[in-house]
Amino acid sequence: xxxxxxxxxxxxxxxxxxxxxxxxxxxxxxxxxxxxxxxxxxxxxxxxxxxxxxxxxxxxxxxxxxxxxxxxxxxxxxxxxxxxxxxxxxxxxxxxxxxxxxxxxxxxxxxxxxxxxxxxxxxxxxxxxxxxxxxxxxxxxxxxxxxxxxxxxxxxxxxxxxxxxxxxxxxxxxxxxxxxxxxxxxxxxxxxxxxxxxxxxxxxxxxxxxxxxxxxxxxxxxxxxxxxxxxxxxxxxxxxxxxxxxxxxxxxxxxxxxxxxxxxxxxxxxxxxxxxxxxxxxxxxxxxxxxxxxxxxxxxxxxxxxxxxxxxxx
Numbered sequence: 001x002x003x004x005x006x007x008x009x010x011x012x013x014x015x016x017x018x019x020x021x022x023x024x025x026x027x028x029x030x031x032x033x034x035x036x037x038x039x040x041x042x043x044x045x046x047x048x049x050x051x052x053x054x055x056x057x058x059x060x061x062x063x064x065x066x067x068x069x070x071x072x073x074x075x076x077x078x079x080x081x082x083x084x085x086x087x088x089x090x091x092x093x094x095x096x097x098x099x100x101x102x103x104x105x106x107x108x109x110x111x112x113x114x115x116x117x118x119x120x121x122x123x124x125x126x127x128x129x130x131x132x133x134x135x136x137x138x139x140x141x142x143x144x145x146x147x148x149x150x151x152x153x154x155x156x157x158x159x160x161x162x163x164x165x166x167x168x169x170x171x172x173x174x175x176x177x178x179x180x181x182x183x184x185x186x187x188x189x190x191x192x193x194x195x196x197x198x199x200x201x202x203x204x205x206x207x208x209x210x211x212x213x214x215x216x217x218x219x220x221x222x223x224x225x226x227x228x229x230x231x232x233x234x235x236x237x238x239x240x241x242x243x244x245x246x247x248x249x250x251x252x253x254x255x256x257x258x259x260x261x262x263x264x265x266x267x268x269x270x271x272x273x274x275x276x277x278x279x280x281x282x283x284x285x286x287x288x289x290x291x292x293x294x295x296x297x298x299x300x301x302x303x304x305x306x307x308x309x310x311x312x313x314x
Contacts, residue, residue: 001041005067007034008046012064015053085299087116092300094123095134096144098242100287101125103266105144108308115307119300135292141301143290146260147218155295156288157305160312164222164283165264166200166276167247168256172208173274183275185264191275199283200276203230209237209255211246219243222282223258229279260285 010020011031021028039046046060056064083089092112096105101123109121124131124140128147134140135154146162165183181200183191191197212234213220227234237255240246244267246257251270264275277283289305291297 002067002070003041004034004038005070007031008038008063009067009071011035011047011054012056012060015055017054083118087299087303088118090116090119090298090300092119092121092142092298092304093140094121094142094144094304095131095140096123096125097127097131097146098125099244099260099262100144100146102244103262108304108311111311112304112307116300116303121304135290138292141291141295141298142304144287145290146285146287149288149290153293154290155293156290159287159289159305159308161284161286163261164219164258164278164285165261166202166205166256166278167250167259167270167273168205168208168276169250169253170272170274171253172256173205177204177274177276181276183277185275190261190265194277197277199279201230202226202278203232205256205276206230206232206234209235211238211240211249211255211257212236213243213246213258214239214241218285219258219260222285225282226278229282 007020007024010024011017014020014023017032017035018028021031024031035047042059042063044059045057046063048055048057048060080089094105094109105123109123113119113121124134126134128145131140131143131145132149135143144159149156177200181198181204183197184193185191210223212223223234226232238246238249240249243258243260244263247259247263247267249255250257250259251272253272289308291301
């Protein structure tokens with residue numbers, strides 16, 4: 001009913017078909033025809049043509065009132081879009097597993113919010129299945145994940161590559177492993193001799209107990225690949241849900257475990273553990289921000305990706 005309302009509004013403002021036609025760069029007959037079609041859709045005259053200058057009818061006054069409300073709404077929405085594009089307002093919801101939610105996202109969100117305080121950021125912590133359900137329903141915008149997700153369903157934005165390391169209690173390993181394989185973890189999450197330390201043949205740990213994550217987890221899958229490659233049948237003492245839990249128990253001396261350098265950067269190395277590199281094609285794990293394929297990438301998402309990349313590179 002309000003299609004082509006700009007023609008009616010121009011005539012209302014000019015109170016003249018001829019002046020309105022000049023303003024709209026169309027002929028007067030074409031404008032008169034357009035107005036008559038609109039009045040036919042409305043079912044009542046909008047302009048009283050029996051007087052000079054023309055005037056609005058009662059229906060016309062109500063029509064113009066509605067048009068001005070529509071124009072106000074359009075203006076407000078245009079202002080909102082401008083503010084969203086400049087990140088003066090907006091929202092962003094992020095999901096992550098417990099490690100990333102605890103150690104990485106707080107710093108990323110703080111850096112983003114410090115620059116764009118008008119954007120409301122929320123965070124959801126959960127396992128991969130639950131996070132993907134929320135992602136698919138639109139409850140969250142992006143997921144930070146180290147698990148490879150199918151390309152036909154999700155787009156991804158690379159953030160960094162984390163490394164998986166074997167942490168083994170010294171009491172269990174003793175001095176059975178050559179020192180050349182030991183990482184010197186003098187700084188949190190950083191091995192002073194990383195580049196000069198060879199990857200340890202995993203078969204050297206065949207006789208010690210392990211703390212693993214449950215079947216289905218990406219870390220467990222990579223651990224299984226190591227075992228298969230070196231024909232190791234591991235002694236699994238505990239199966240756990242969280243990598244941080246496995247690492248803490250390993251520190252107590254109960255068994256060896258796989259730990260990521262993401263955790264070690266925030267949980268200082270332990271004097272009771274030895275740390276070892278393992279095969280890089282298994283231990284190197286890319287971390288991505290995932291979002292639904294064909295989802296519109298908002299300005300907030302783009303800026304969050306950029307800021308996170310800056311923070312990850314520090």
